[in-house]
Amino acid sequence: MRDSMPILLIEDDSVDAMTVKRAFKELNVANQLVHTVDGEQALEYLRSESNKKPCLILLDLNMPKMNGIEFLKIVKADGTLKRIPVVVLTISKEEQDIVESFRFGVAGYIVKSVDSKKFTEIIRTINLYWILSELPSVE
Amino acid sequence: MRDLRPILLAEDDSVDAMTVKRALKDLKVTNRLVHVVDGEQALEYLRNESNKKPCLILLDLNMPKMNGIEFLKVAKADEMLKTIPVVVLTTSRQEQDIVESFELSVAGYMVKAVDYKKFVEVIRTIDLYWSLSKLAEQEEEEERGNEDARLNANTAHRG
Numbered sequence: 001m002r003d004s005m006p007i008l009l010i011e012d013d014s015v016d017a018m019t020v021k022r023a024f025k026e027l028n029v030a031n032q033l034v035h036t037v038d039g040e041q042a043l044e045y046l047r048s049e050s051n052k053k054p055c056l057i058l059l060d061l062n063m064p065k066m067n068g069i070e071f072l073k074i075v076k077a078d079g080t081l082k083r084i085p086v087v088v089l090t091i092s093k094e095e096q097d098i099v100e101s102f103r104f105g106v107a108g109y110i111v112k113s114v115d116s117k118k119f120t121e122i123i124r125t126i127n128l129y130w131i132l133s134e135l136p137s138v139e
Numbered sequence: 140m141r142d143l144r145p146i147l148l149a150e151d152d153s154v155d156a157m158t159v160k161r162a163l164k165d166l167k168v169t170n171r172l173v174h175v176v177d178g179e180q181a182l183e184y185l186r187n188e189s190n191k192k193p194c195l196i197l198l199d200l201n202m203p204k205m206n207g208i209e210f211l212k213v214a215k216a217d218e219m220l221k222t223i224p225v226v227v228l229t230t231s232r233q234e235q236d237i238v239e240s241f242e243l244s245v246a247g248y249m250v251k252a253v254d255y256k257k258f259v260e261v262i263r264t265i266d267l268y269w270s271l272s273k274l275a276e277q278e279e280e281e282e283r284g285n286e287d288a289r290l291n292a293n294t295a296h297r298g
Contacts, residue, residue, distance in 0.1 A: 076244070083241040095276060102222035102275040105215070105244025109273040122271060129268040132261055134248040136238040 001130045003055035005138075006032040010042045010071065011089075012063040019116065020058065020089075023123040031055070039066030043074060046081055053138040054084060056130055059106075061090040061097055069097070072104035083136045087126060140194065141270045144277075145171040147193035149181040149210065150228070151202040155251065159197065159228075162255075162262040170194070178205030182213060185220055192277040193223060195269055198245075200229040200236055208236070211243035222275040226265060 001007065007029075011017045017035050024033055034054065036042040043066070045051055057075075061068035068088065075081045085107035090097070093111055101109050110126065113119045140146070146163075150156045156174050163172055173193065175181045181198075182205070184190055196214075200207035207227065214220045224246035229236070232250055240248050249265065252258045 082244075083238060085241065085246070093273070098273045099222055099275045102224065103218075105221070107224070107244075107246035108268065108271075110271055111273060125264075125267050125271050128264050129247065132247075132249055132264050134232065134237045134250060136241040137234065 001029070001031050001055055001127060001135070002133070003135045004031065005055040005135075006034045006052055008042060008045065008054035008057045009033055009035045010037075010039065010057065010063070010068070011035065011060040012037045013060070016060070016112065019119055020123065022116075023120045026120055027124055027127060029123075029127055038063040039068065039071030039074075042071060046075070053081075055135045055138075057084055057086040058089045058126075059086050061088060061092050061101075069100050069104070072101065072106065076104045080138065084138055085130070085133075085135070140168060140170055140266055142194035142274050143170065144194040145173045145191055147181060147184065147196045148172055148174045149176075149178060149196065149202065149207070150174065150199040151176045152199070155199070158255065158258060159262065162259045163266075165259055166263055166266055168262075168266050177202040178207065178210030178213070181205075181210055185214070185223075192220075194274050195265075196223055196225040197228045197265075198225050200227060200231050200240070208239050208243070211240065211245065215243050219277075222277075224269070224272075224274070228261075 009017060009020055021033055034045060036045055059068045087108040087110060088101050088106050089110050089112055091112050098109055110122055113122060148156060148159055160172055173184060175184055198207045226247040226249060227240050227245050228249050228251055230251050237248055249261050252261060
């Protein structure tokens with residue numbers, strides 16, 4: 001990404017999280033990847049003043065405790081956090097999930113591919129797009 | 140893009156609008172490009188029921204009458220329109236414009252390149268990303284219509 005700030009990954013499945021990490025490494029994405037396992041943990045990370053705010057959030061939808069849509073409701077109502085772009089990364093192709101996510105102002109809704117080559121291509125496109133896009137400073 | 144709906148371009152500069160058109164053509168993006176010259180005209184287009192809702196909005200910021208930020212304030216408060224992703228395409232690198240745009244949930248903020256080749260790369264990346272991303276359907280009827288059109292096109296092709 002253009003920014004040197006970390007990327008926050010919210011993903012309960014450890015294999016999927018590992019796949020994202022591996023794709024980042026393959027593509028030489030230099031940003032630190034912070035991994036949290038649900039919306040609650042992500043909010044904790046985002047609200048702790050000692051943590052660097054991410055330049056981008058990659059959000060899974062189906063998670064225990066606080067799922068992706070619940071997380072979006074809170075983050076997009078928060079004066080400071082709402083400006084961080086959130087890209088949904090999920091297996092759900094359900095229209096309701098897509099519409100609700102865009103209603104909460106997500107900046108992309110990408111369906112995960114099981115194929116690891118295709119998955120790397122997905123991360124490459126996300127990375128390319130957010131290298132081109134300006135990002136707001138969040139402090 | 141994967142989606143067959145039009146792309147709405149809100150841009151007051153006719154040369155810039157032409158450049159977008161040319162880039163889309165060079166990239167063989169077949170979506171129809173609807174061009175409006177300010178936020179007011181964009182809202183008129185979007186609120187006219189006889190117009191197809193776009194799958195994506197490309198938004199300039201500095202425009203007369205209703206500028207990009209003013210347009211975003213209205214569009215993102217409208218239940219029907221807020222689900223359409225808006226990508227800012229501007230010459231402004233001002234932090235205030237960037238922050239305000241993202242606070243109003245834009246899905247990208249691209250600074251226009253003066254160099255045409257670089258500009259095409261920007262449009263190519265936008266096309267690539269939004270072909271990958273799912274997009275919210277607006278009217279189910281219309282989507283089904285599109286699906287039919289696609290099937291018909293496939294059949295015609297095979298025939």
